[in-house]
Amino acid sequence: MSESEKLKLLEEAMEMDEGSLKPELVLDEIEEYDSLTKLAIIVLIEDEFGKKLSASDFKGFTTVADILSVMEA
Amino acid sequence: MALFRTSGVEIKGILCAVPEHREDRTDHEKRFDKEAVDRVLASTEINAIHLGQYAGQTAGDLGFTAADTLLNKLDIDRSKIGILVFVSYATDYRKPGTSSVLQKRLGLSVDCMVTDVGQACAGFVYGQQIVESLMMTSDSKYGLLIVADTGNRMVSRTDHTSLMLGDAGAAILFGRNEMAEHETVLQADGFRFKTIIVPGGGFRDLLPDEESVECSDGVMRTKYELFMDGLGVLSFSTNDVVDSIRAYMTHTHTDIEDYDVFAFHQANMFIIKRMMKKLKLPAEKVPISLHEYGNTSCASIPMALCAGIDNYRNKSEIKVLASGFGIGLAWGVTSFSLNTANIYPIIETGDCYPEGVLNLHEM
Numbered sequence: 286m287s288e289s290e291k292l293k294l295l296e297e298a299m300e301m302d303e304g305s306l307k308p309e310l311v312l313d314e315i316e317e318y319d320s321l322t323k324l325a326i327i328v329l330i331e332d333e334f335g336k337k338l339s340a341s342d343f344k345g346f347t348t349v350a351d352i353l354s355v356m357e358a
Numbered sequence: 359m360a361l362f363r364t365s366g367v368e369i370k371g372i373l374c375a376v377p378e379h380r381e382d383r384t385d386h387e388k389r390f391d392k393e394a395v396d397r398v399l400a401s402t403e404i405n406a407i408h409l410g411q412y413a414g415q416t417a418g419d420l421g422f423t424a425a426d427t428l429l430n431k432l433d434i435d436r437s438k439i440g441i442l443v444f445v446s447y448a449t450d451y452r453k454p455g456t457s458s459v460l461q462k463r464l465g466l467s468v469d470c471m472v473t474d475v476g477q478a479c480a481g482f483v484y485g486q487q488i489v490e491s492l493m494m495t496s497d498s499k500y501g502l503l504i505v506a507d508t509g510n511r512m513v514s515r516t517d518h519t520s521l522m523l524g525d526a527g528a529a530i531l532f533g534r535n536e537m538a539e540h541e542t543v544l545q546a547d548g549f550r551f552k553t554i555i556v557p558g559g560g561f562r563d564l565l566p567d568e569e570s571v572e573c574s575d576g577v578m579r580t581k582y583e584l585f586m587d588g589l590g591v592l593s594f595s596t597n598d599v600v601d602s603i604r605a606y607m608t609h610t611h612t613d614i615e616d617y618d619v620f621a622f623h624q625a626n627m628f629i630i631k632r633m634m635k636k637l638k639l640p641a642e643k644v645p646i647s648l649h650e651y652g653n654t655s656c657a658s659i660p661m662a663l664c665a666g667i668d669n670y671r672n673k674s675e676i677k678v679l680a681s682g683f684g685i686g687l688a689w690g691v692t693s694f695s696l697n698t699a700n701i702y703p704i705i706e707t708g709d710c711y712p713e714g715v716l717n718l719h720e721m
Contacts, residue, residue: 320518320575320588321401324628327592337597340589 291356294333295349298325308350315349326352334358359609364490365539367501367532369694373428373702374528374664375420376651377410386521398518403627407524407652410508414710417448417506418456420527420657422463423707425504428529429464431702436465440498441532442472443489445481445505445656447685449474450714459714460504478554479623479684480544481505481656482528483692487542489532501532507655512556514570514579519586522626524652528660542692543606547598553590554685557581591684595625596632599683603637606679606691614639617693618676619666623683624648624658645669647704658682667701674698 292306299306299315299322312318327338334356346352382405386395399405410420421444429436442464444457451459455474466472471492477484482505489501506527513520558566558581566581573579575588607613620643622630627648634644645666647654654661659680670676676696683689 321397323589324401324592327589328632337593338589339593340587343589 286356288353291353292349294329294356295326295352298322298329306349308348308353310349312346312348312352330355359605360544361609362487362491362542362544363539364487364494364542366534366536367490367493368535368538369530369696369700370500370533371428371432371531371700371702372528372660372663373424373431374526374657374661374704375424375427375707376408376524376526376704377413377415377420378408378706378708379410379412380406380408382406389515390518390521394518395521398521401626401628402522403649404522404652405649407510407522408526408706409510410525411511413708414712415508415525416450416711416714417446417508417525417527418444418450418459419710420525420707421446421456421504421506421529422460422527422711423705423709424506424527425460425464425502425529427705428531428702432531434500434531437467438499439466439502440470440496441489441492441501442466442470443475443485443492443501443503444472445475445477445485445503446507447476447478448506448508448511463711477685477688478507478509478655479625479658480682480686480688480690482659483542483680483682483690484544484688485656486530486692487544487690493532499533503530503532504528505530505656505660507657509584509653509655512582512584514577514583517577517579517583519584522653524654526651526654526657526661528657530660538695540692540694541610542690543602543609544688544690545602546686546688548686550590550594550687553587553594553687554584556584591625592629592632594687595629595683596636599681599689600633600636602689602691603679603681606693610693612693614643616677617679618643618670618673619663619678620644621659621662621678621680623681624651624653624662625684626653642669651704655684656682661704663696663701664704667698667703670698
């Protein structure tokens with residue numbers, strides 16, 4: 286899956302406009318990044334990539350790129 | 359697998375009571391931005407909750423009203439109730455147990471054992487096993503299980519969780535039926551005890567100060583207020599609990615077609631939809647009470663059964679699989695047959711027990 290396809294999936298999960306996410310963005314600075322969004326991201330990654338993320342995984346995420354890096358099967 | 363088999367005991371009636379006082383988005387928007395309320399309600403689909411605190415109603419009050427109404431409807435000889443188990447953490451007093459107060463209020467005899475059991479969302483599945491086990495080792499004609507909670511009372515007013523928890527009490531009467539038998543699986547994981555917790559006010563930390571501190575989820579709360587690890591709860595519900603349901607069906611050689619109803623703890627619709635998707639459950643088999651009543655803790659499963667009853671009245675008997683999960687962490691799965699005539703509509707009540715607030719001068 287290409288980076289732009291992954292970004293698009295993430296934008297949908299986070300209910301953000303297409304093209305608004307960039308890998309270098311800091312997660313805590315994204316207004317939409319809250320507890321509800323994290324739930325949506327967990328569901329996305331489990332459904333698309335078969336991975337189960339935990340709370341400690343999220344603690345390790347600083348940028349959008351960190352999430353993109355786990356979006357692999 | 360912690361497997362329990364019971365026989366000769368069945369549910370004779372289920373009735374739930376909620377407080378009359380209702381809150382919805384109009385009330386929520388007084389405390390939170392409209393946008394935040396929209397997001398939480400869209401995700402949880404909890405459109406309203408009923409709260410007892412404004413009428414001085416405790417979990418014991420809701421449980422009393424449910425039980426008293428049920429016992430009257432079934433015209434039960436109360437002297438034949440030999441077992442009363444009250445499941446809640448929201449007890450009337452530190453001691454004695456609320457089951458003692460309910461024994462007095464319900465007019466039960468002294469030949470009735472009464473006890474409280476500390477459980478929340480797993481409380482119906484745990485509680486029904488406890489009562490049935492006691493019934494099987496006694497010759498009591500009836501056993502009464504009362505599950506109730508007022509979870510919202512200990513949640514920070516700035517926590518979105520305060521939009522989700524609703525108060526309710528449910529009474530479930532158990533009686534004898536030679537032909538009845540079923541199995542229950544009960545599980546627990548105390549390694550994750552901090553996942554849903556009220557850290558202060560217990561004997562570990564009895565009187566912590568009331569300072570509000572920003573927690574890892576960005577919410578300001580005191581030690582007296584509920585902390586819930588949302589991601590941990592999601593993972594638990596959609597993995598451990600779903601696995602337990604699958605394992606239960608494998609063990610009992612049953613599948614989805616064998617059940618008419620899947621009664622789940624009413625955590626929120628995000629979790630329930632995820633569970634339904636993983637288990638491939640059709641919506642018509644999953645009754646929902648959370649839209650109008652929210653997450654009602656241990657009363658959730660009875661609330662879902664009572665809320666959904668109009669969908670099942672065409673059958674005289676339904677086969678139910680129930681799954682409760684939450685604080686502890688604790689979870690359990692059970693299945694049972696239920697006569698649909700014995701499931702009553704949810705009632706709203708303003709009843710309380712002001713004489714329960716004691717005046718030391720009079721003691």
